[in-house]
Structure formats: C-alpha cells, structure tokens
Amino acid sequence: MGEAHFFHSKKPEPDEARRVIDDRETGYILWPNYHSGANGDFQEIHIVGEPHRVLRDPEAPGGLIRYLPSHPHEGAVGAPPTDSSARVIATGTSKVTGRAFNIAVAFEPSAAGGPALAESTFHHFTDYNWDPSRGCPSFVGEKPGHALAHSPEAQRSIRHYARNLALWLARRSPTGVAAEAQDRALDEALDESFPASDSPAIY
Numbered sequence: 001m002g003e004a005h006f007f008h009s010k011k012p013e014p015d016e017a018r019r020v021i022d023d024r025e026t027g028y029i030l031w032p033n034y035h036s037g038a039n040g041d042f043q044e045i046h047i048v049g050e051p052h053r054v055l056r057d058p059e060a061p062g063g064l065i066r067y068l069p070s071h072p073h074e075g076a077v078g079a080p081p082t083d084s085s086a087r088v089i090a091t092g093t094s095k096v097t098g099r100a101f102n103i104a105v106a107f108e109p110s111a112a113g114g115p116a117l118a119e120s121t122f123h124h125f126t127d128y129n130w131d132p133s134r135g136c137p138s139f140v141g142e143k144p145g146h147a148l149a150h151s152p153e154a155q156r157s158i159r160h161y162a163r164n165l166a167l168w169l170a171r172r173s174p175t176g177v178a179a180e181a182q183d184r185a186l187d188e189a190l191d192e193s194f195p196a197s198d199s200p201a202i203y
Contacts, residue, residue, distance in 0.1 A: 004086060004105045004118035006032060006076040013076050022094050023073045025142060034101040034120070036092045037070025040132040041145035042154040045090045045103055052089040052106050054117070054164040060157065065164075067157040068092070068103065069130060071123040072142050077105045085110040092120070115169055125162065 006013045008030050013019060023035035036043040045068050047055055055065045068090075079086040090103040107116040127134040132144035148154055 003080040032076035033073035035096040038145035041147040043070040067154040074120040
C-alpha cells in the first residue's frame with residue numbers, strides 16, 4: 001500500500017507541475033500539502049468512476065457520500081500503475097488553488113493481499129478534525145473551523161464513511177439482527193466524536 005503514497009524528498013508525485021506549495025498558511029509543511037479547508041470544517045468530495053462500496057449511502061441524496069473532514073495540508077496518493085487491484089475512488093479540491101487532488105485509493109482483495117485503502121490524510125479520522133474542542137498538539141497553529149459541528153448532513157456523511165470503511169476492511173456485510181447490533185455499536189462509538197453543541201476550541 002505504500003506505493004500509493006507520494007512524498008516530498010522521495011517518490012514525489014509523477015506530475016512535476018504538482019510539486020509546488022498549495023497551502024501557504026503553514027510554512028513549515030512542504031508539498032504535497034493540498035488545502036481542503038480548516039480543521040473542524042468539511043469538504044465536498046467527487047466520486048471517481050463506478051462508486052465504490054465505501055462511498056455508498058442509500059439514504060443520502062444520489063445514494064452517495066458527499067462530505068469528508070477537511071484539513072489544511074492533505075498529502076498525495078495515487079493508484080500504483082503496476083497494481084491492477086488499485087484505483088482512485090474519490091478526489092477533493094484545494095480551496096487555495098482550485099486544484100483537484102486524490103482523496104482515496106482502494107485496493108481490492110487479491111492474491112497479494114487486501115482489501116486496503118490509502119488516504120490523502122489520516123486527519124479524515126482524527127478527533128480534532130471531527131471536533132476541534134477536543135484539543136490538539138501544541139505544534140498545531142492553524143485556526144480551526146466549526147462548520148462540521150453545525151452540519152448534521154456532513155456529520156452523517158462522515159459517520160457513514162467510517163462505518164462503510166470498517167465493514168469493507170473487515171470483509172463483512174451483516175444483515176438483519178447482526179446488522180442492527182453492529183449499527184448500534186458503531187453509532188455509540190461515533191456519537192462520542194461529535195459534540196452536542198459547538199463548544200469553544202482548545203488551542
């Protein structure tokens with residue numbers, strides 16, 4: 001799965017035009033650093049190709065997940081050209097440059113392993129990005145946003161993505177009573193990640 005990730009000093013993005021600073025707020029983080037928004041805000045994603053299982057939501061408009069947490073400096077991922085099991089399934093858009101960038105690369109199960117998912121940033125899943133009031137490490141200097149705390153639709157989208165991903169990685173598709181029990185357990189865990197009200201952020 002490491003082949004899906006691009007870095008600054010080694011294994012940079014193949015397109016040389018992308019080897020430039022995107023986010024300019026955090027000067028000590030070099031490219032790739034796509035600015036999809038502030039911690040605590042959310043971004044609208046774009047589905048690539050046939051919608052992947054982890055991006056489906058029957059109860060959402062169009063039946064698809066539309067939102068993920070944003071982050072000031074997302075990394076870069078891409079499908080390894082030598083791995084036929086991998087493909088880009090979603091992209092985001094920089095709020096600074098308008099440039100599209102890959103959000104997630106899915107690796108389908110094969111003889112070599114899987115399933116697996118390479119994300120542009122682990123911040124799609126961190127407490128601080130879901131709820132800035134939980135605090136952050138002292139080195140984080142960017143001002144957080146609070147849009148996610150005020151959007152039940154985006155919260156639901158992100159929760160459903162986390163659920164889909166957990167089930168897909170575990171190769172499970174529970175139904176009936178098992179599905180209901182698993183839904184309750186996941187809901188209880190995910191409920192802890194969103195505040196009942198928008199409490200002050202902790203810097």
